[in-house]
Amino acid sequence: MTESQVLVSYRVENGIATFTLNNAPVNALSLAVRTQLQENLEQAVNDASVTAIVITSALPMFSAGADISEFSDAPQSPMLPDVLNAIEQAPKPVVAVLPGPAFGGGLELALACHYRISVADNKVGLPEVNLGILPGAGGTQRLPRLASAVTALEMIVTGKPRPVLELKGVFDKLADNQQHLADIVSDYIGTLSASDVRPTCENSLSMDQQTQAVFEQYQTGVEKKMKGFFAPAQCIEAVKAAFTLPFAQGLKREQELFMACMDTPQARAQQHFFFAERAASHVSDFDKTTETRAIKSVAVIGAGTMGGGIAMNFANAGIPVTLVEREQSALDKGLSVIRKNYESSMRKGRISEGDVEQRMAMLSPATDMSAINDADLVIEAVFEKLEVKQAVFEQMDAVCKRGAILATNTSTLDINQIAAVTSRPSDVIGLHFFSPANVMKLLEVVKTSDTSADVIKSCMQMAKRIKKVPVLVGVCFGFVGNRMLEPYAREANRLLLEGATPERIDRVITDFGMPMGPFTMGDMAGLDIGYFVRQSRQQAIAHDPSYAVVSDRLVEQGRVGLKAGKGVYLYEEGSRVPIPDPAVLDIAREEAQRLGIAQREDISDEEILVRCLYTLINEGAQILEEGIADKPSDIDVIYVYGYGFPVYRGGPMHYADEIGPATLLERLEHYQKACGEYGSMWLTASDLVKKLAAENKTFGAYQKEQSHA
Structure with missing residues (x-):
């Protein structure tokens, strides 16, 4: 075996055999690692001079677990459960030494050892549920034998890591820090004899009344909080097996439940999304040789809801922010809202009082644009109107230093037109934060036709620094997310005209898994936002006199949504619970009659889902055709993180693959014909959907073909 092939080194010193994992970057337990672990174990067991075995890591992470890239391959021996069973049955004490985190199979490896030592500030976890599966190498059987039913359920059902x-x-044993770890390990092993073998599997468990109540409580919680997911309930069943079955049978039950999870659309979706999120960072606009611009200070122009939220992201990351407003009163209000947000987090125990003051100290308020002259990145977050933003960019261009990145937070406008008013269009980029900006993980990074590669790379890296998930997109109306939302909302409004009630349309969409339906979402965001966008897009929608006409009527009556106490729904003071209003149906009937649209009672749930959701997917296909999004998985990341698309469906484009492009095409064509002139106007399938259906291919296959083109 060559040096480069050694992923688990073997060393014997003073009777201690040490296996050191070194499979960069995260010690994934690949076939080669499993094989070398097994070989090392056999060697140590057969070496009479070895009295104890240590399994540790040369990397900062002990192990991130299974090599997920092997999931699509046929299983190859040795399998991880078999390796871990052999470790547990070793006739010599085996000590896991964790210098850093252990997740999934990495923690299962530690659990199979007889003893475990780490550092006090370490964290470990079993996050398999986030991939639609459960721990499949004994984790559900060994963890409750070492901790408790509550701890095991919390870790396995939620997938959240826990401090050691x-x-x-x-x-x-826990060392105070990394420097003391080696001494702690040496001292502890010195107390062990060759016969101090302590297999976890020998710890006995039983199901008493108290434990039974714990399982019942978790079952109820899963049904309420994790609707739509398959794996959480199976996780509970697997942990329950540790209390009701002998260990060997519990392992068998764990494997049965693991395989049941693997063969589900939820697992396929969640694993697709795992890779999609990572693939979003891989773009062709720059490479490793592209230099980046240092972003050590930031300015945000506009201290309203978006501007304040954007500023918080940078303050949280320890980056100084100059916050600019025209009026002192607006500036004071913005800073007050930011402080209240931080203090709310403090009351919830998420940050300390010191954190509040430290983050507020990162903010420098200003009412003069000259205050931004030395910022490395300037983000405009003013009123969503082209002329307003262009005027601000002219000022930015005049004041900002050369080399500064000039960004706009617009959600719909043409950034090429914004960049055109500056003398440096290559420095201009879109940074579309989603509201609330200090909470939402998504950041659409919008490149113009002139944005330079170093600006793109700098912003993609900066996004990760402020804990956002960046997705690079091109310029068009609404970019990716809001452009796809347009047909979704359009069809919901048209269905209202045709006779479906808002609450029924919302119910179909939430039953699918979205956090809220289109009408509730509109009320929450403010119906006036969509109204102003439509006013700016009259040329694109004027050919359809029915276009969101009920929403327009509501806005013109002052019914702009939750903030007004009435929109599509009514709201009691202080409540966000929507109350259906028959007056809205009266408006819909009046407008339908005026426009000659027949209202009908035969609108099915399927029609609502197809016309709202399938048109959204179809728009995504057109976006891919135009090159606005680089790959289907990028669209999925945008929709899961930006719009709450259920991750257990993988995003809209992955969901399209689950139903099949042929089905997508057939349903679109069916309603295109059924809706007559309106269908011809809006429900035509994209060329890409037609192509994939004809070739019996998926968006996933299309992405692979494009990546190799």
Whole structure:
């Protein structure tokens, strides 16, 4: 075996055999790693001079677990459960030494050892549920034997990591820091004899009344909070098996449940999304040789809801922010809202009082544009009107230093036209934060026709620094997310005209898994926002006199949504619960009669879903044709993180693959014909959907073909 092939090194010193994982970057437990672990174990067991075994890591992370890229391959021996069973049955004490985090199979490896040592500030977890599966190498059977039913359920059902300090039944010794770890390990192993073997599997469990109540509580919680997901309920069943079955049978039950999870659309969707999020960072607009611009200070122009939220992201990351407003009163209000947001987080225990003051200290208020003259990145977050933004960019161009990145937070406008008013269009880019900007993870990074590669790369890296998920897109109306939302909202409004009620349309969409339906979402955002966008797009929609006509009527009556106490729905003071209003149906009937649209009672749930959701997917296909989005998986990331598309469906383009492009095409064509002139106007399938259906291919296959083109 060559040096480069050694992923688990083997060393014996003073009777201690040390296996050191070194499979960069995260010690994935690939076939080669599993094989070398097994070979090393056999060697150590057969070496009479070895009295104890240590399994540790040369990398900062102990192990991130299974190599997920192997999931699509046929299983190859040795399988991880078999390797871990062999470790547990070793006749010599085996000590797992975790210098850093252990997740999934990495933690299962540690659980199979007889003893566990780590550092006090470490975290470990079993996040498999986030991939639509459950721990499949004994984690559901060993963790409850070391911790408790509550701890095991919390870790396995939620997938959230836990500090090792909270897992005293799991870890036998904790070093104060990395420097003391080696001494702690040496001292602890010195207390062990060759016969101090302590297999986790020998810890007995039983199902008493108290434990039974814990399982019932978790089952109820899963049904309420994790509707649509398949794996959480299976996780509960697997942990329950540790209390009701002998260990060997519990492992068998775990494997049965693991395989049941693997063969589900939810697992396919969640694993697709895992890769999609990582693929979003891989773009062709720059490479490793592209230099980046240092972003050490930021300015945000506009201290309203968006501007304040954007500023918080940078303050949270320790980046100084100059916050600019024209009027002192608006500036004071914006800073007050930011402070209230931080203090709310403090009351919830998420940050300390010191954190509040430290982050507020990162903000420098100003009413003079000259205050931004030394900022590395300037983000405009003013009123969503082209002329207003162009005027601000002219000022930015005059004041900002050369080399500064000039960004706009517009959600719909043509950034090429904004960049055109500057003397440096290559420095201009779109940074479309989603509201609330300090909470939402998505950041659409919008390149113009002139944006330079170093600006794109700098912004993509900056996004990760402020804990956002960046997706690079091109310029068009609404970019990717809002452009796809347009047909979704349009069809919901048209269905209202045709006779469906807002609450029924919303119910169909939430039953599908969206966090709220189109009418509730419109009320929450403010119906006036869509109204102003439509006013600016009259040329594109004037050919359809029915276009969102009921929403227009509501706005003109002052019914702009939750903030007014009435929109499509009514709201009691202080409540966000929508109350259906028959007056809205009266408006819909009046407008339908005026426009000659027949209202009908035969609108099915399927029609609502197809016309709202399938048209959204179809728009995504057109966006791909135009090159606005680089790949289908990028659209999925945008929709899961920006619009709450259920991750257990993988995003709209992955969902289209699950139903099949042929079905997507057939349903679109069916309603195109059924809707007559209106259908011809709006429901025509894109060329890409037609192509994939004809060739019996998926968007996933299309993405692979494009990546190799």
